[in-house]
Amino acid sequence: MDKKTFLDILSKYNKGKASKQEVDLLEAYYELFEVEENILDQMDLSEKQLLKQQMLARVLEKNIEIVTTKTKTWYDRSWLSAAAVLLILCSVGLLLFKKDRNEIAVVKKSETPTAVIKPGKNQAILTLSDGSTIGLNEEEKGIVLSKNGLLVTKSGDGELKYETNEELIPTTNTITTPRGGQYQLVLTDGTKVWLNAQSSIKFPTRFAGDTRVVHITGEVYFEVAKNKKMPFLVHTHNQKIEVLGTHFNVNTYIDEAAEKTTLIEGSVKVAKVRDGFAEMKSAKLLRPGQEALLTSESSLIKVGTADTEAAISWKNGYFKFDKADIQTVMRQISRWYDVDVKYVGNKSSDLFVGKIKRTEEIQGILRILERSKINTSVKGRTIIITN
Structure with a gap:
């Protein structure tokens, strides 16, 4: 798929005119976290910024509908489709479901690795x-x-x-x-x-x-x-x-x-x-x-x-969380990255939803927590989490 075709599909989707096959394509990209032939690499900075703004607006529109309408669930597939390209732009992302503030955030992968803790x-x-x-x-x-x-x-x-x-x-x-x-x-x-x-x-x-x-x-x-x-x-x-x-x-x-x-x-x-x-x-x-x-x-x-x-995401090379609390997330992180976890203060009540590759270095995980108002620091091989 070339860049023009990809952008045409996005434009049709944002206008509500995408076919089922085109929506399925975006959902497939959500599952894979990657784009064929480096389409995004072909865009200049202004094109990427415009695309991000368009998709963010679409995500927020869907988000409001989902969290305020009792008959719909927060894990609606149509919302995932809207989030697809934003996740692609982030390369590796994790969705956060904030049960206390009804927020959903997509966190971008760190461009400048600083952590020395490697994945397993x-x-x-x-x-x-x-x-x-x-x-x-x-x-x-x-x-x-x-x-x-x-x-x-x-x-x-x-x-x-x-x-x-x-x-x-x-x-x-x-x-x-x-x-x-x-x-x-x-x-x-x-x-x-x-x-x-x-x-x-x-x-x-x-x-x-x-x-x-x-x-x-x-x-x-x-x-x-x-x-x-x-x-x-x-x-x-x-x-x-x-x-x-x-x-x-x-x-x-x-x-x-x-x-x-x-x-x-x-x-x-x-x-x-x-x-x-x-x-x-x-x-x-x-x-x-x-x-x-x-x-x-x-x-x-x-x-x-x-x-x-x-259940078998670990075998297939990624973590998958579905409304998991911070302790559940960090138990998996602790085992895979060979780190200890220490909690200071009240433990966060946020629930985490989404996927992240097990090849991601530790700073990618920590940035996700920090964006959700959870302060983190690393001392040796101990991750300290302060809420």
Whole structure:
């Protein structure tokens, strides 16, 4: 698409004459945060300023309608379309929903990076059954381990793959990611696993018997290889999850309010674990698009509709927030950027809505908070938030 075509679509949209296909195009740009062939780079400064003013006026017009009309929600798709190009101009942005002042703001990415805190990367520790460890990082690739019929290799994109023969006597391995780390691996049955920051998975080097069993902490996404004769079992501190072949995400961070299992594809059965035993009588069967919430205090598993995009956004390289408070936002930031967070004064009641890439450096996050009247400062690897 060239610059003239792009501007013609915007003009038609602002006049309310854009076709459904043209509106869909703007919404697609909102999702991608980028423009084909660097269209915006072809504009001079005056053109960009005019475009920003036009879109801002359109956004504010929609904003007033949304927050003052009770029959409409603040997360209306038509509003997102209006915001699309403004977000593109910002390169990386996050929408702020101010529940106390009914404001929506779009924050521009810093043009002069000043922070030294970098986003996370592919890094983990592999612990073998004898207690020895192997450091895994972004640079190394090739054979990681070859011993007694077990071959562990690492691809150029950082994925660890386990291969073995049937004569191998199974032993237990553990992969652990630190704060500021993530990792991918393929188990010997072909199951693909993604580990978020500050997470772990304990697994056998070869699955034997009539089940495939792994234990996890933190947050892990699975694409389980199908094997009807050998169910796949995931154990957490409070859950036992049984699957045959499916895609699902498990968030079991101890600093979150509840353990959450989100089903993307297939089916899973979630049971509460009490005193080391799974209570199968009260287990819940999830359908795609559902999530199970479980707390250590409650004996009940709550099942509801999931925001599947938000649940696996970390795996796909971005954060997604939907009316999240500052503590929820900063827990994710803390784990991914390997920082501590300290709150001074009353905690903000603002709710955050939107997306931001996980490759963004920390100053992009801090500028968003500062524009919402939340004062931030950095001392070492601690972010201090003052409201």
